[in-house]
Amino acid sequence: MQPDWIAVDWGTTRLRVWAMSGAQPVAARASDKGMGGLTPEGFEPALLELIADWLPDRGQMPVIACGMVGARTGWAEAEYRATPCTPLDPHRATRPPVRDARLDPRILPGLSQAExxxxxxxxxxxxxxxxxxxxxxxxxxxxxxxxxxxxxxxxGRVERFQTFMTGELFSLISRQSVLRLTIGDAATDDEAFAAAASRAMADPNAAHAGLFALRAGALLHDLGAEKAAGALSGLLIGAELGAARDFWHDRTTIVIGAPALARLYETPLRAAGADAAHLDGGELVLAGLTAARTALQEKP
Amino acid sequence: MQPDWIAVDWGTTRLRVWAMSGAQPVAARASDKGMGGLTPEGFEPALLELIADWLPDRGQMPVIACGMVGARTGWAEAEYRATPCTPLDPHRATRPPVRDARLDPRILPGLSQAExxxxxxxxxxxxxxxxxxxxxxxxxxxxxxxxxxxxxxxxGRVERFQTFMTGELFSLISRQSVLRLTIGDAATDDEAFAAAASRAMADPNAAHAGLFALRAGALLHDLGAEKAAGALSGLLIGAELGAARDFWHDRTTIVIGAPALARLYETPLRAAGADAAHLDGGELVLAGLTAARTALQEKP
Structure with a gap:
């Protein structure tokens, strides 16, 4: 089946593309040419590498992209729409200049919050x-x-939002701080995770005070790498859950992500009595890009 | 004046030595051969590099060392003495084997706390x-x-103690997380520091919730590198001060360190009404090593 548009999820580390026929993906490809490793001139070739054979001999192919591709240091800077607002307005997409005239790319806006x-x-x-x-x-x-x-x-609107750097902190602390000597790339022990998450949700100081104790625990009490990894993850996620309480307390909360990661949030939330569930959001970005395509067709 | 013993402060990144005559330093040297960059065989040569010409032709030179040189991955593992206890017991020092018979080195024990x-x-x-x-x-x-x-x-005893990884976290977050794009090696703005420290002392969630806002503030509101550096430092130190409240509330507190660093702790402590002062502790380690030498001489 001939694609009539191309969907693109272009993040910091990864580029994913789908050849689309209406709302149906007919082919999917990916590469590691994320925005983080590209100069502005590198975006069009990185995209063509994956989609050249999907392009028509004549005429233009609509390409709808989202993600860090629209950052200031990306292909072309897409605007931030100020919340509160709907999540999507493809009519405010940025159209980067292209050398290959068959490409008609649009980068969807991000969202911002002033304060x-x-x-x-x-x-x-x-x-x-x-x-x-x-x-x-x-x-x-x-x-x-x-x-x-x-x-x-x-x-249907994003009322407010908040970003936590928890995943990045876990990676830096476990691999590059003194705790690398104890944790490194160890898997996270479930029981140690649950205990630490519960402690950090109840006491926001626990994460500040409890990090070095993981190194000392290894030196003094033979605390193992997986227990320490679980405790570090629990301290950081528990602190995040405590600080994000306004978002989940007395509100239906859906954790969107791959099951293993989503569970690290859903389990302590449910243990704290929250109305929480999870959804494997693998294809949500494609559904969102499709909604953008539909909106552009309805009112071009 | 001929030295009769040698004092050694051997940390992770730095080696400092003093030729001592009783309690008087007669010469001082330093190198970057810290414990972190040495294998066990490397310690004796690194020490001799600095002190060889201080050694007698015959007889032994007492060498008293403290610091990470006594870690498991150091020259020889020195024990941890369990608190509560006095800070010093040189009679429990570890004596690493040496090839150069003129050396009589002792590594002082560290301290531990079980829970x-x-x-x-x-x-x-x-x-x-x-x-x-x-x-x-x-x-x-x-x-x-x-x-x-x-x-x-x-x-005269250490009753309890607690370690915070704040300096290491500041370095990792400012230089290696997404905030490196905003902060890097910028100096810390005093006013931004004070405001953030006060906020984080009052609300232990502020540091968890406030990190990414520094990146977003740069993107949306032109937040400058020095303001962001000051705010990051204030959030992390304020969180530490809040979590360490039991240590300084209603107790005389002395911050020991170089003035610029000590001020980052002393100023918010005093703003919070604490009885805090600071002391430039540059030579305290030498006074401690001298106390160890004296104790060994009194009761060898």
Missing amino acids: PADVMRGEETQIAGFLAAQPDFDGTLCLPGTHCKWVAIRA | PADVMRGEETQIAGFLAAQPDFDGTLCLPGTHCKWVAIRA
Whole structure:
């Protein structure tokens, strides 16, 4: 089947593309040419590498992209739309200049919040994909990852959001601080995770005070790498959950992410009595890009 | 004047030695051959590089060392003495084997605390140096650095202590996380520091929730590198001060360190009404090593 547009999820470390026929993906490809490793001139070739044989001999192919590709240091800077607002407005997409005239690329805007200052690029498209299936959702979406986004939704709009750097902190502390000697790349022990998460949710000082104790525990009490990894993860995620309490307390909360990661958020939330569930959001970004395509066709 | 012993402060990144005549330093040298860059076989040559011409033609030279040189991955593992205890017991020093028979080295023990698990190596000798001058001190010592130690002292003994990884976290977050794009090696703005420290002392969630806002503030509101550096430092130190409140609330607290660093702790402590002062502790380690030498001579 001949594609009539191309969907692109272009993050810091990864580029994913889909050849689309209407709302149906007919082919999918990916590369590691994320925005983080490209100069502005590198984007068009990196994209063509994956999609050249999907392009028509004549005429233009619409390409709709979201993510860090729209950052200041990306292909072309896409704007931030100020919340509160709907997650998506493809009519405000940025159109980077191209050398290959068959390409008609648009980079979707991100979202911003003035105070407390916050930004997102890419997650807004996942949120749009979620709302395409559940337009009446009233509650909070939690999107964990390197940077975790907490997003309060009402009446189809993003009311406010907050970013936590928990994933990045875990990676830096476990691999590069003195705790690397104890943790490194060890898997996280579930029981140690649960105990530490519960402690840090109840006492926001626990994460500040408890880090070095993991190194000392290894030296004095033979604390193992997996227990220490679980405790570090629990301290950091528990601290995040405590600090994000306004987002999940008395609100339906859906954690969107791959099951192993989503569980690290969902389990302590449920243990704290929250109305929390999780959703494997693998294809939400595609649903969001499809919603953008539909909106552009309805009112070009 | 001929030295009769040699004092050694051997940390992770630096080696400092003094040729001593009784309690008087007659010469001082230093190199960057810290414990972190040496294999066990490398310690004796690294030491001899600095002190060979201080050694006698015959007979032995006492060498008294403290710090990470006594770590498991150091020259020879020195024990940890369990608190509560005095900071110093040179009779329990470890004597690493040497090839050069003129060397008689002793590595002083560190201190440990079983619960919450904690350890120190080197700071106990600074504490001993402090107590040599103020034996009746009753209060808290705060020793900031890569890892900051809070130490409760009474009747010449370390009652309990706690380590915070604040300096290491600041370095990792400012230079290696996404905030490196905003902060890097910028100096810290005093006003931004004070505001953030006060906020984080009052609300332990502020440091968890406030990190990414520094990146977003740069993108949305032109937050400058020095303001962001000051705010990051304030959030992390404020969180530490909040979590260490038991150590400084209603207790005389002395921050020991170089003035610029000590001020980052002393200023918010005083703003919070604490009885805090600071002491430039540059030579405390030498006073502690001298106290160890004296104790060994009194009862060899």
